[in-house]
Amino acid sequence: xxxxxHPSLLLDEQLCFALYAASRRMTAAYRxxxxxxxxxxxxxxxxxxxxxxxxxxxxxxxxRLQLDSGTLTPLLKRLExxxxxxxxxxxxxxxxxxxxxxxxxxxxHERAADIPRCLxxxxxxxxxxxxxxxxxxxxxxxxxxxPSDDE
Numbered sequence: 055x056x057x058x059x060h061p062s063l064l065l066d067e068q069l070c071f072a073l074y075a076a077s078r079r080m081t082a083a084y085r086x087x088x089x090x091x092x093x094x095x096x097x098x099x100x101x102x103x104x105x106x107x108x109x110x111x112x113x114x115x116x117x118r119l120q121l122d123s124g125t126l127t128p129l130l131k132r133l134e135x136x137x138x139x140x141x142x143x144x145x146x147x148x149x150x151x152x153x154x155x156x157x158x159x160x161x162x163h164e165r166a167a168d169i170p171r172c173l174x175x176x177x178x179x180x181x182x183x184x185x186x187x188x189x190x191x192x193x194x195x196x197x198x199x200x201p202s203d204d205e
Contacts, residue, residue: 083176087169091162092136096121096129098166104139104155105163111150112141138162 065071081095088098103110103118110118116126130153133139138159144150174184 083173084169087172091165093162094129096125097133098169100126100129100133101138101159101162101166104153104159105166108155108160109152111144111152113150115153133159 061067084095084098088095091098093101099119100115103115112123112126112130115121115130116123119126121129130139130141134141137156140154140156141151142154144152174181177184179187
């Protein structure tokens with residue numbers, strides 16, 4: 055005779071799975087919009103940061119995106135090969151690699167400007183609901199980043 059599973063252990067009751075599934079579907083929703091610009095979702099995130107503040111070091115970019123250099127470096131190499139960014143050592147400190155937008159990378163900003171609206175339309179959410187959800191997720195991420203009492 056099989057022991058019944060505790061209700062708190064059902065997959066559909068897990069916050070972690072709901073976040074995981076929503077994240078995968080959100081990334082998939084971006085895919086057709088980004089394919090038109092020959093970008094992957096992680097590359098798009100890099101470009102968002104650089105459009106906001108160009109000329110960051112790999113370390114600064116990684117901190118902003120919460121990515122380690124092992125994940126970020128291949129993304130940057132592909133963006134460089136696509137002619138969207140340039141990588142160069144800083145003159146003030148040769149150990150630091152600075153990432154800058156090329157003209158093509160800067161111009162791509164104009165093509166990407168409509169992506170947030172397209173996604174909002176797809177979600178059928180009011181601006182207020184969208185902002186509330188985003189802020190709740192930011193708060194959750196901050197709480198998870200903070201050291202717990204157990205540590």
